[in-house]
Amino acid sequence: MKKNAGFTLLELMITVAIIGIIASIAYPSYLAQLQNTRRSDGQAALMSLAAQQERFFYDNRSYAGSIGAGAAQLNTSNQSPEGYYNLSITSGADCAMPNCFIGVASATGAQAGDLDLLIDSRGNRKLDADGDSFPDAAEEDW
Numbered sequence: 001m002k003k004n005a006g007f008t009l010l011e012l013m014i015t016v017a018i019i020g021i022i023a024s025i026a027y028p029s030y031l032a033q034l035q036n037t038r039r040s041d042g043q044a045a046l047m048s049l050a051a052q053q054e055r056f057f058y059d060n061r062s063y064a065g066s067i068g069a070g071a072a073q074l075n076t077s078n079q080s081p082e083g084y085y086n087l088s089i090t091s092g093a094d095c096a097m098p099n100c101f102i103g104v105a106s107a108t109g110a111q112a113g114d115l116d117l118l119i120d121s122r123g124n125r126k127l128d129a130d131g132d133s134f135p136d137a138a139e140e141d142w
Helices: 009-060
Strands: 085-090 102-107 116-120 125-128
Touching (some): 009 116
């Protein structure tokens, strides 16, 4: 009698179950890593925004209050190069315009679940954990 070569249904089901378990563990980790990788898009955009603000301050003796094409506005794009973040300029209680600025990169699109990134005129770079668009000392640096 000749033995059949191949896999039984039980062996295939066990293999599929093992692959499913591995995938359910690996996929969330992959998404988190992808989010961290895309974060560099927002960081680069904020560094560029801060450099442009310093040039604006040098020319005008005040920081630009917003992004746009007006006389008191920073003439740059309000979106990061890869499009994962929208950029804006704001101020806070102890960081009032025109002597101080806070650049905010708000996650959008595929990056929408990420925290906002912040940079201010003092060089503080923070992940906005509390959502107040102000770099608090307790928030994590990026």
